Amino acid sequence: MKLFRPSILIIAISALSLFGFIAWANWAELDQIARAQGEVIPVGRIQLLQSSEGGVITEILVREGDEVEEGELLMRLDDVKPAAGVEETRAATAALTATVARLRAEAFDQPLVFPPEVEAYPEFAANQRQLYAKRRQALREQVSTLRSQLSLAEEELALNEPLVDSGDVAAVDVIRMQRQVADLRGQIVNAENEYFREVQTELSSAQEELVAAQQQLAQRVDVLEDTEIYAPVAGIVKNIRLTTIGGVLQPGDEIMQIVPTEDELIVEAKVSPVDVAFVNLGQEASIRFDAYDSSIYGRGRGEVVFISPDTLSEKGPSGQEVVYYRVHLKLDTSSMRTRYRGETIELQPGMTATADILTGENTVFAYLTKPITKTVEDSLGER
Template structure:
């Protein structure tokens, strides 16, 4: 081959290589253009993901102890399915029993005291019923002793006043004798004066004798008047003694009536309390308030002491609709609104086999919440379940409260180009700010 032919062949081969490179470049550019066009027009679902668990829309029921006491028996375990009215715990209400015993004993004591006081008012002997003595024997003995002591005290006071009456009557009798003696002496003196006075006027007797008789008359008259005044005073004293006797008896009854009035209010209060205490003692059982599943059991041993209001267990109600209680990342909360459609996946049922359930955002918390254990911030959203899952044979699967779920919130659409461009734009914007 000559040089000229070789050069011509080389030029032809170079031209073919140039044409091949141009075609390849043009093909790449065309492919990129097609990809960009596809990315610009093809839309994808914009999804916000969250996680949570299924809960009853009726909220979990906390079963509390209505009375303090000691657990005698437990009839339920975690995970048990219970019906409304099922027996859960048997509790011995020791505090209520103690209070009832004290109230019954106090009531018996007050009734015994009331019988004693009524006997004092009626001036009879108290007669305590055997059932009251059995409940409060010490009170019966005390009230009987008090009755006797008060009666003895009254009798002593009456005896003293009666002794004073006798003494005054004796004094009155002595003064009566003195009055009679003075009256008789006065009569004799006046007869003697009547005899002497004419003789003195006639000069047959000395005037001094008449003066002496007049002096004796005045003296005897004074003694008679003094004795009469003493009688009046002593008779008045007898009236005072009678008044004191009446006052002592009245005071005895008044004290009894006052005490009786004071205990009647307490007796009425106890009469109202005792039925309530008896009702509390009878409430020794704790029963399920709803149909559901026991989620958490706080007391698992017998003989444990519980106080009023202590939470014994937690029941997840069944028979009501379930919702998914979901946690949403605060950075995504702006893309979620009430009413948005949701796709729900349950970890208990493989989505690749069972699929996903449709749902709807029903509520969103007004503010971010914090996990007390991790400190993680999140928003809470309640998602309703609007469908179900099916087994291969067409049977519905059972969805229970407490199942872990993940949700995909369809917050809108964006193109493939926007999907890839968004992180680049964020990086660019941050770089420009820096």
């Protein structure tokens, strides 16, 4: 009886091991991930405060790191010139408002009543009342004169018409008198019509000027209001650009940033265009925060809640253009652990992180054979 030689035994064991490994590799699965660098941000994003009109800084009420409430005053700019512009335009608007009120009263034959904003300028109201009375009096006097002439003409006509039949008055004279009566009646109508026509023309012009003045006033009020900078949200003051009283802000200059404290924090990750086709809403992610050693604190969990519809680009560390998709991950840090009792995991906007987004699963065998399969596919496609 012959014994198995050691080489045969080794081959058999190796073959069995190989087949066993292949079987295991086809059964065992590994997670497929899309890895992306990211940053912790508030859902409402960091609020960038800018100066729309610019100006000279007269007061700075906060410092970097201060916690502020929504609507809290942060900075004041010099308001002398904007305030003067507002007062000048407000006065011009009040004058035009008084003019429009007077012309409307004339046009619709109504008593003259001024809106409340005119009452602050009694001289404007007095001038328009005087002009209202003067113009109406002039019309009344003109019409009264014509009516007196008409009355005399009608009386003369009434006396002479019966004398035509007796031949004491020529018919042509009566016709002349009738024409004079008709002419005077027409002059009265024309005088009133001309008056109201002129009033309507003046009213239309004054209303256009008033609308323009009101728009200018609104713009200047906005400029004046912009001399006081308020916090749009509750948060932490960051990156105050100018800290010098008397410093000059140019229009559009950044003043400071407010990092919201009441907003939920998320991770904004930059996913490569190569991986984005496999990233979908609702997918889970494992998140490693650079501020917390994952070997000590573990990892946080995340869920994909937003994928940008198009790519964005920015300059990389070496100056090259980096193209990526913006992906937002909802955070859950309950899986992270602390080193000692009482320690808490506190995330802050600006912390950097690495997100491993679970995009699927694949067998170990597929991972091992992927380079070979890809090479063969590429080779078969060549000419």
